[in-house]
Amino acid sequence: MKQLLGAHTSIAGGVSTSVDRAVKLGFTAMQIFTKNNNRWFAKPLDEKEIILFKKKLAGSEIKFVVAHDSYLINLCAANKEMLEKSRDAFVDELERCELLGIPYLNFHPGSHGGQGEKDGLKIIAESINIAHDKTKDFKVSSMLELTAGQGTALGYRFEHIAEIIDMVEDKSRMSVCIDTAHIFAAGYDFRSTKAYKKTMKEFDEIIGLNRLQCFHMNDSKKELGSRVDRHEHIGKGFIGLDGFANIMNDKRIEKIPKVLETPKGKEQLEDLENLKILKSLIKK
Secondary structure: OOOOEEEEOOOOOOOOHHHHHHHHOOOOEEEEOOOOOOOOOOOOOOHHHHHHHHHHHHOOOOOEEEEEOOOOOOOOOOOHHHHHHHHHHHHHHHHHHHHHOOOEEEEOOEEOOOOOHHHHHHHHHHHHHHHHHHOOOOOOEEEEEOOOOOOOEEOOOHHHHHHHHHHOOOHHHEEEEEEHHHHHHOOOOOOOHHHHHHHHHHHHHHOOHHHEEEEEEOEEOOOOOOOOOOEEOOOOOOOHHHHHHHHHOOHHHOOOOEEEOOOOOOOOHHHHHHHHHHHHOOOO
16 A cells, blocks of 8 residues: 655645645645744635635545644643634634645644643643534544654643643544654654564554544654754654654555655655655565
C-alpha cells in the first residue's frame, strides 16, 4: 500500500493555492492553516475560494487534508478574557473547516498557566464541549495533538489526552495526532524496535490506536525528555533514521497519513528531500 505523505503547505494567495502547491510537489496528504495563524480572526472565506478549493482537491491525488488552528488559541487560558477569545476563535476554525470540507482540525490542547494540570485538563474538555455544542451536526473532528510539554503546556502525556477525551461528551468527534518531535521531547522513546513497541503499546492501551488519525513527522533538535519543542529535518536530529523507520514499517499504522512540519523555504524543496528520506526507509 502506498502511504499518504505530504507536508504543511502555504495558503499564500488564497486557500485554494495550497492544493496547487501540494500537487506540484506530489503530495498525497497535506496540512494547512485556513487563515493567518498569528491572527485571532480573519474575514469570512470567499464562496468562490471555497468552491475552487474543493474542485482542485477533488481533481488531485491528495487524499487527506488536516487544518491546524491558530497558535494564539489556548483552550485553558488562565485569563478569562483570553479563554473566551480562544473559545470563539476555536469555533470559527471549526466553521472554516466545515465550509471547506476539511475533516480534521488539529490543535494543541492548551497551557494551564499556573492553574495546575488537573484543572487545565477540565477546562480544555469544557472548551471542546462548548465548541461542539455550537457546531452540532458538523463533520469536523477535533484532533488533539500531543505536545512536548514546554512551559505549562498540557498534552505531553498520553494520559492527558485520554483524560480530555474522557470528559468530552461527543467522543465520536475526537481524534489524535502524534507529533514525533513532541512525544520524543516529552520523554517517549521510539528509536529502537523495543522502545518503539513499548511506546506504541502504551499509546494503544491509554488512548487507543483507533483514535490516531495523523502523524506529524518531525525530527527533534533537542534530546529525549528535554520538554523543548524544536523541529529538525528527518534524520538530522536526536531521533535519527531508525525511529522513523519504525513508524514507516509498522503495518498497523500504514494507512495513517504522515505530514511534515520541518523547516522550509518558499518553494518547499526541503519537504521533497525529507519525504524522499521517509520513503527510502520503507522496507520492500
